[in-house]
Structure formats: structure tokens, C-alpha cells
Amino acid sequence: MSPRPTLLIVSYHCAPSPAVGAKRMSFLAREFTAQGYDVHIIANELEPSKLGAADASLPLAGTVHRVRSVPKLPLAGTHWFARKFNSLLRRLLAPVGIDYFWAGAAAHRGVQIAKKLPRGIVIATTPPHAAAIAGARIARRLGWPLVLDYRDPWSAYDWPAWRRGKLELAVARPIEAALVKRSAARVLNTPAMREFFEKGFPEAPPARNFVIPNGFDPVETRASPPASGPIEIVHAGEIYTGRSLVPVLRAARELSTRHPDRPVHVTTYGDLPPPEVERIRDANLGAFLTVLPRIPFAELFARLQRAHVLLAVVGDHMLYSTPYKVYDYMAAGRPILGLAPRGAALFGMLAESGAGICEQPGDDAGIERALEKLLFAPGADTAPRTERYRWSNLAVHYRAVIETVWAGDGRPRTAAVARDAADAPR
Secondary structure (H helix, E strand, O other), X not given: OOOOOEEEEEOOOOOOOOOHHHHHHHHHHHHHHHOOOOEEEEEEOOOOEOOEOOOOOOOOOOEEEEEOOOOOOOOOOOOHHHHHHHHHHHHHOOOOOOOOOHHHHHHHHHHXXXXXXXXXXXXXXXXXXXHHHHHHHHHHHHOOOEEEEEOOOOOOOOOOOOOXXXXXHXXXXXXXXXXXXXXXXXXXXXXXXXXXHHHHOOOOOHHHEEEOOOOEOOOOOOOOOOOOOOEEEEEEOOOOOOOOOHHHHHHHHHHHHHOOOOOEEEEEEOOOOHHHHHHHHHOOOHHHEEEEOOOOHHHHHHHHHHOOEEEEEOOOOOOOOOOOHHHHHHHXXXXXXXXXXXXXHHHHHHHHHOOEEEEOOOOHHXXXXXXXXXXXXXXXXXXXXXXXXXXXXXXHHHHHHHHHHHHHOOOOOOHHHHHHHHHOOO
């Protein structure tokens, strides 16, 4: 029998899925396995994704158990009935997500697997919320402690009405509250997420609310951008509602006029929605932008390393969020320009890590100054301090959470784990 608890991770997305939700637990499962834990992952079946091909860059560690939802939703196809049915179902299941029925199949499979394993801990990462529901069911049936891992908030956040309706949140709140009550600990992705969570669930013991962000793997050799000629700013991913490239394109136009020998250009990998295309056209900024399709991560990462600045944009409705691409940017080692509303978590993260500068989207002068500094006057104060965001260091903190929960389950916390947690970078 392993001296450490079995880790049963419920993660709807898992490597090699290209969904961003697959990344966190794929990397952490690798680190947990290296720490000596017996890791089992309950994940959705692999299926074709509109996000592209399978991501072979993601690690696949532990034992992965694929589960198919019954019934399989949403309905496949584009015919009239499927579209109408899926639209109605999304509205009806909005509080828990259209993946809700997967929770039953995942819980059944998880219990079957865990009964053959030494006693352990269930870690459920959400969204989709079906993973948290499945994890709670497994933990209850087995009598194992539950850790809720929040990559995004559920009901404990001030969502705008267009994103989460009042009725949806009113139904979701007691469902989430029941899961929180059953949990032994909560792990949240940013300090801002923890603040929103603790306002929404003040009854959850604050000492068991932990912050462990996403991370990156260090790269031994890095490419460098050209030291002369055109300057490239790269944005990876789609531009969603509430976000825009227009402020950066305006700055690129001004800087290109100011530095004609080093014209500034923006390249984005991912589709632009029609309203954004129209905004760029109306502002006559198309000459400063190239839109390219999504590409495999290994190829994208090489291009990130050759960029002069990397761009991350946060919408008004996601103040809690640090986009996952920011951690990929840290691995690439290039300076980051963040655009986010005042109060967004990205401000604090870039300032604390020294990985870049964050400005408000409406502050044209501030964006110009930031790009001028990052591109033409980089100094020692911009040297990144990103070691704490390496997956190996984050896993040490997560191990301390696991051992704290395990000790609360009647198992003594080892001195070695306490020492490792104390020594980990802050």
C-alpha cells in the first residue's frame, strides 16, 4: 500500500484534449505522480474538437479512465431539431451546464475504480461543473475527503446579466453551496477568485481556502526576436465578447510613426468575431494586423519566443481571471502587455512577477507608454520573477494542501511535507 493517499482526480478535460481546461490537471497529475502519489483521472471521452487536433505537448501521467455521458449531449448535427433541442437544453441546464449528465456516468465509474484502490482524496476541477458534482458524489459514496479545484468561479462571482442570469445563479447557488459544505478544502486560481468565493460562501472555513494558480514548465533554450526591422506583437487565442485588439492597434500605429525604422505589427492566432472585424475596419487599423488560424502548440510556442511582446486581453466580466495564455507567455520568456479593466487580477500578477505591464483598454496614452517601455527601453526592473509559477513549485504547494486534508482525515502530516511547503517559493 502506498504511504500517501490515492489521488482520484475528476477532470472533464484531460490530455491530449486541446481544451484549455485539460492543461491544469494534466501538468499537476505529472507532478503528483513524480511525488509518489498513485493518480487516477476520471475524464470525458476523447472526441473531435473545434479547437483543433489533440495537443501532444501535454503530459499524460497517472491512469486515465475515459467516461462517456449517457445520454450524449449536446445532440450532434446541425439540423433544425438538434439546434432547437440543444438551445432549449442549454437554457434549462444553465445552472449546472449542459455536461450535467456526464456527472452520473463519471461518478459511477469513479466509485468502481476507487473501491479497488487504497483510501485517498478526490480532487474535482471545475468547470464544467459536472466534474465537481461527480467528484462530490464519489467522495460521499466512498467516504473520502473532497477538494474542489476552481479554475473559474461558479455562482460566487458578480457575473453580468448577459453572462449569467439571476435565475440561473439563484438555482446554482444552493447546488454549489451543498458541494462546498461537503468539501474538505477549496483551491482557487487567483487571490481575486478567493475573495469572491469567501464573500459568496462565508461559512466555508477560510483556512481551507487556498490559492494555487496555473503554471508553466521552464524552457532550457529560447529563441530571440529580431534585433532590427519590424516589431511583432503576438496574441494567441480568440477575441471573445468584451475584448478588443483596437487599443493595441492604435498604439502600434502611433509607435510605427514615431519609429519608422521599426514598424510595429500585431499578429493574432485565432478567429476574430464579426463585430471586432468591423471595429478594426472602422478605425482604419487593418494594415497593422495579421489574423492567422490556430496552430499546434509546439509551433505556436516557437512563434511566441520570436515575438517582441506578447499580448493578453481580459474582458470586463472576468476581473478574477488570469488567462492561461499568460503562463505560456511566461514560459516563452517574452515581455507581456496586459489589457484589463482596473481591479483585474492580471494587474497584480504582472506587477508581482515582473513579467510585463498591465494597462486599462481605454487608456491609449498608458498603452503607448507601456509598449514604448517594453519595446524600446527595457530595463532591469522588467526582468521576470516567475519561478513560483513553475509547475514543480506549484505542485509542492498543492502537496501541502493534500497533506493538510489528509491530516484532517485522521492521517498525520509528515514533517518532510511541512518542510517542503515552507521552503517553496512564495
